Every structure is written in C-alpha cells, then in structure tokens.
Amino acid sequence: MKPTISPSILNSDIGDLRGQLRLISGADVAHVDVMDNHFVPNLTWGLPVVEACVRADVLPVDAHLMIEDPDRWAPAYAEAGCASVTFHAEAAAAPIRLAREIRRLGARAGLGLRPATDIAPYAGLLGEFDMILVMTVEPGFGGQRFLEPMLEKVRRTRAAISASGLQISVQVDGGVSRETIERAAEAGADNFVAGSAVFRAEDAAAEVDALRALAGRHCH
Numbered sequence: 001m002k003p004t005i006s007p008s009i010l011n012s013d014i015g016d017l018r019g020q021l022r023l024i025s026g027a028d029v030a031h032v033d034v035m036d037n038h039f040v041p042n043l044t045w046g047l048p049v050v051e052a053c054v055r056a057d058v059l060p061v062d063a064h065l066m067i068e069d070p071d072r073w074a075p076a077y078a079e080a081g082c083a084s085v086t087f088h089a090e091a092a093a094a095p096i097r098l099a100r101e102i103r104r105l106g107a108r109a110g111l112g113l114r115p116a117t118d119i120a121p122y123a124g125l126l127g128e129f130d131m132i133l134v135m136t137v138e139p140g141f142g143g144q145r146f147l148e149p150m151l152e153k154v155r156r157t158r159a160a161i162s163a164s165g166l167q168i169s170v171q172v173d174g175g176v177s178r179e180t181i182e183r184a185a186e187a188g189a190d191n192f193v194a195g196s197a198v199f200r201a202e203d204a205a206a207e208v209d210a211l212r213a214l215a216g217r218h219c220h
C-alpha cells in the first residue's frame, strides 16, 4: 500500500484554520481530533470546527473521535462530508451497526484501539472497516513519545488483515516523526498521523514530504 500522511491539526494555529490546512495541502488527509473530556482528559472541538475543515476544501478530512457514545455522534461527522470517521472500540456500544451507518453515509469507517486494547477480539469485524487505528500514544494529547511496544500490535493487525484478504489501512497516531515512522511502516502501517512533527517543523510542507519518503522505503 502507498503511504499516506495525515497531519493532525491538534497543535496547529487553529485561529487560522484555512491557512493551516493550506500549509499542509501537500499531505493526503487532514486529521482532526475530537475530544470530549470524558473518553480522554482533554477537550477540543466538535462538529462545527470539523465542518469548517470540510468546507475549507483543501484536503479530505479524517475525523478521529475520542468521545463517549460515538453511536450517537459519529454519523453526523460522516454526514458533514468527512472522508473517514474513526471511533474507538472501547467507547462504541454497537460497532458493527455504527460502522455500517458511517459507510452508508458515504465515509470510510475506522476503528480506533487504545494502547491497552488488543486487535484479537475485533479480528472478526475487519470486513466492516476501511481503517484500523493503532494508537501509539495514550489518546488525549499531542507531543507525546511514541510507544515502541505498539509496533507489535501494528504487526499483528497487519497480519490479521492480510489473513482476511481485505484491503484495509493501518493508521498509527501519536509520536510519529522522522525517528519513528520507518519502524511503523516496516511493521505494517500505511497511514501516518503526525501532529507536532509537522506543525513544529520550520517547513511543514517539506516535513510532510520527508515523512512520506521515509515511510515509502518500507510500504509495499
């Protein structure tokens, strides 16, 4: 699979949302983190800001919902025009029904896994999803250190997908940088969320290109 780079706008200057999205227009997708201060101990924004990202029409929008009760809230993000909507396995009451609803509304469905959540119980559900998100930090904040033990989970996730014969993306999110992206790609990830690595770089566009090139050495 060709590597795709999804900068997270979590730590960008969102007072200038459109400008920040233009800065990363050479990326593949804009990753937008929705946090509700319940599922994670942090609060960001909700549907209006995500709609503004979609309306800016710079990049497809990947909504990462770190919220309780995604069964209730996630469909609205698909209706808003997000290219993909990821909800967390730990929070969903009816993940299959929710994934089908997201797809019916025209978005790709993603299943997010906290570091402590294994892929094995969800292996039978892979066909319901377009993307599996392996969190490589504890969700809630940008700028954290990449959790190396998650590489093993990325490997097992990719192996389960290969065994199923399906074409499903493996996304890694958290601490992805020039230092870590190659190991994540080698383990089987093909979609890379990078927040601080991109927005703290002097040249965000060049950083996106550099990350893509490094991942491309390992993605097939």
Ligand SMILES: O=C(CO)[C@@H](O)[C@H](O)COP(=O)(O)O
Residues within 6 Å of the ligand: 008, 010, 011, 031, 033, 064, 066, 137, 138, 139, 140, 141, 142, 143, 144, 173, 174, 175, 176, 193, 194, 195, 196, 197
């Ligand atoms: O979902 C999250 C955090 O919970 C991420 O999308 C972060 O925003 C990524 O930021 P960096 O770790 O790349 O700084």
Ligand SMILES: [Co+2]
Residues within 6 Å of the ligand: 008, 031, 032, 033, 064, 173, 193
């Ligand atoms: Co995220």
